[in-house]
Amino acid sequence: MLQADIQWREQYVSHALNRKFTGIIPTGIYEGFVCKASGYRLTVGEAGASNTAVVESNGYSITVRLTEPEVVEPTAAKPYVVIDARYQMGMTTIARLIAVAEPASHHLVLCKVTDTGSRWQVDTVERHLAKTVRLDGAIAEMAAAQIDQMHRFLQHRDEAKNDADSAQEGAEKTARALAASLSARITQNEERRKREQALADQKAVVAMAITGTAAINTMTRQITMLDRLMAVEKAAGI
Numbered sequence: 001m002l003q004a005d006i007q008w009r010e011q012y013v014s015h016a017l018n019r020k021f022t023g024i025i026p027t028g029i030y031e032g033f034v035c036k037a038s039g040y041r042l043t044v045g046e047a048g049a050s051n052t053a054v055v056e057s058n059g060y061s062i063t064v065r066l067t068e069p070e071v072v073e074p075t076a077a078k079p080y081v082v083i084d085a086r087y088q089m090g091m092t093t094i095a096r097l098i099a100v101a102e103p104a105s106h107h108l109v110l111c112k113v114t115d116t117g118s119r120w121q122v123d124t125v126e127r128h129l130a131k132t133v134r135l136d137g138a139i140a141e142m143a144a145a146q147i148d149q150m151h152r153f154l155q156h157r158d159e160a161k162n163d164a165d166s167a168q169e170g171a172e173k174t175a176r177a178l179a180a181s182l183s184a185r186i187t188q189n190e191e192r193r194k195r196e197q198a199l200a201d202q203k204a205v206v207a208m209a210i211t212g213t214a215a216i217n218t219m220t221r222q223i224t225m226l227d228r229l230m231a232v233e234k235a236a237g238i
Contacts, residue, residue: 002065002095014087014093018060018062019061022060028053028054029052029129030054031052032045032051032066033066035081037119040120044069044072044097045068045070051067053065053108055083055085057085057086058086062087062095064083072098073099074113078101080099080111081099081113082098083095083107085106108128109126111127
C-alpha cells in the first residue's frame with residue numbers, strides 16, 4: 001500500500017512541511033519501486049525492500065513510501081506506470097500507483113510496458129530517478145566509460161609501443177648496415193687514394209732520377225770537352 005508520510009488532518013504540520021520542502025528536495029525515485037513483469041502481471045516493489053520517492057503537486061512536496069509490493073494493471077492504451085500523489089488543504093491526500101496513457105507533470109514515471117505478444121516487456125528508460133540518484137549513476141557511468149577508454153588507450157599504446165619498438169629496431173639495423181657499408185666504402189677509397197699517392201710518388205722519384213741522370217751526362221760531356229780543349233792549348237804552348 002502506497003502512503004504519504006504526512007496525512008490530512010495534520011493540517012498545520014503537513015501544510016508547513018510539505019510547502020517548506022517544495023523546490024528544495026529534488027523530485028523523483030530515491031530507492032526501490034522496481035517494476036517486474038510475469039506474463040501480463042506487473043508488480044512494483046519487492047518484499048522487504050525500501051521504496052521511497054518525492055512528488056511535487058500543487059506547490060507541495062510529498063514524500064511517499066511503498067510498504068509492500070503492489071500489482072498494477074497497465075494496458076496497451078495505458079502503458080506508463082506512475083506514482084500519482086497529491087496534497088491539498090481540506091482534501092484527502094492521494095498516493096497511488098496507476099497506469100496512464102501519458103504521464104502528467106506531477107507524475108513520477110516508474111516504467112513503460114510494451115506488449116510482446118506473450119508478456120509485458122518493461123522499459124525503464126523514462127524512469128524518473130531523483131537528481132542525486134541520477135548524478136551518482138551518471139558519475140558511475142562516466143567513471144566506467146573513462147576506465148574503459150583508459151584501458152583501450154593503454155592497450156593501443158602498448159600495441160603502438162610494440163610496433164614502434166619493432167620499427168625502431170628495424171631502423172637501427174638498417175642504420176648499422178648503412179654505416180658498415182659506408183665505412184667499408186670509405187676504407188676502400190682511402191686505400192685506393194693511398195695506392196694512387198704511392199704510385200704518384202714513385203713516378204716523381206723516377207722522373208727526378210731520369211732528370212738527374214741526364215744532367216750528370218751533360219756535365220760529364222762538358223767536362224770531357226773542357227779537358228780536351230785544355231790539352232790542345234797546352235800542346236800549342238798557349
